[in-house]
Amino acid sequence: MLNKTVGPESIEFDPSGQGPYTGVSNGRILKWQGNWTDFAYNPMYRDRDCVENSNETKCGRPLGLRFNDVTGNLYIADASLGLLSVGPKGGLVNVLATEAGGVPFKFLNGLDVDQLTGDVYFTDSSDHLVRRGPKTGTFELFVNLPGYPDNITRDPRGGYWVAMSNLKAGDPAGAAPEHPVAFRLDQEGNILEALTGGVTTSISEVHEQTGSLWIGSVSNPYVGVCSA
Template sequence: MKLKTTSKQRLLTILLAVLLFLMPSATAAAVAKAIDASDIQRLQLPDVLVGPESVAFDAHGGGPYGSISDGRILKYNGEGAGWTTFAYSPSYTKNKCDEFTELPALATESSCGRPLGLRFHTKSGDLYIADAYMGLMRVGPNGGEAKVLATEAGGAPLRFTNGVDIDQVTGDVYFTDSSKTYTRTQHQMVTTSGDSTGRVMKYDPRTNQVTVLQSGVTYPNGIAISADKTHLIVALTGPCKLMKYWIRGPKANTSEPFADLPGYPDNVRPDGKGGYWVALHREKYELPFGFDRHLLAIRIGPGGEKLQEMKGPKNVRPTEVVEREGGKIYLGSVELSYVGIIGSST
């Protein structure tokens, strides 16, 4: 039987609509050109240090600052001066962790601390630090020994403090505790067991009080406040999703799904355009052989749409992606011995 031309066109239109429905990520990601991260400039860490998990810049553009596996936060002072110690936990001093240079970081991090998320409060210049073992900490603009602000919330200890962000208007600090059951060294168990004891919290610097906003969350990791300050975006590592938690408006104190991701997310950072860069430590269905490139990160729009992808070498597995003015993108990684820089994203 022959179809009329109009019928054929209608059928093609329906088929195209079905394809667009089945492949939303591919069509959305094509909105912006994919970023090739093959050529990465390296800000090499000193000695045998590794793991700049989070990357931050102060209000004056200084940095990057990196949270390092030996328990310190380092600051990059330019090509000539390189990296210097900026901050550390009270336990780092107490336990004389500067003498543990011959030991692997995993063996000492519960004693020396393992700083993860970093965010500066622009007005005060204070740096807030989510340390996996020490809890939420803060250090002044001149650095030095950080002050521990919180080690428990809702009557339960912080076992795996992870991501942090700040409302620059109110000064409120939002952070995550990835699990009430497992510590950072057991992070794989959080994923494989489906542990859902994670929490999202708020620290009020005016009262020094911590409030549990939501409990029973499956592996909450990175966290970012929206440009309009109405909600938080939380990376759920195990489920490969982003969650939206409302902090203002008619939906305040409720959460909802925001986006499905093609990989395991770590930190979430605003992209300066109303959306977010999400670092993907590993693809969801990654093949163990055959390809030397994979997804490093994905840019998500304010409505949860996938806008842009970043691809690069298999040995680069970022935990944070920070886009700066001029299009430079900085990569933090829990595994590598450097902070990576990729040229303009345009």
């Protein structure tokens, strides 16, 4: 359970394999150390609205999380507060950006770090799963899934895990035991395996680490885990 809060949307492990880390609905980043402990927080963390409630506009809503494996810094895509970062020891976050080119961010979500250059990539909104095509400046359909994709992560076997929060029929993914909640794909977009509703419902991310699947959600009060 997540210290009386909900919504562990993204799952991440630090460069030494410790964790997982996740962001929750009261704006904090938590770390698993046999139990959930506070790792990082924004300046509003002592505000009553953030301690007792989940005022996301005021307290922040950390979604995408990724470590820089070289520096150990954690980068955070916060839907309300912008692009944030915190050092390897955690603590108070730094606000790196709230706008680009004079245009304020609306809803930061996905985030990744290029481990060679240190560049940080993030989305301000997204509703398609695409990849860069063989022709410069073009894109191609990667896979057509029966639901709406949320986060995508690499798996250690050379493919990808894609989580789905809702099916195209309108039902929450996993609403029935046979409903898929996530797919593992190869590099060509072929479906290799599926997780179904017997695992959990309305998931946002699957992170494969040392033989286990760690499962995030925007609404559940826990992080799920099962064998890979």
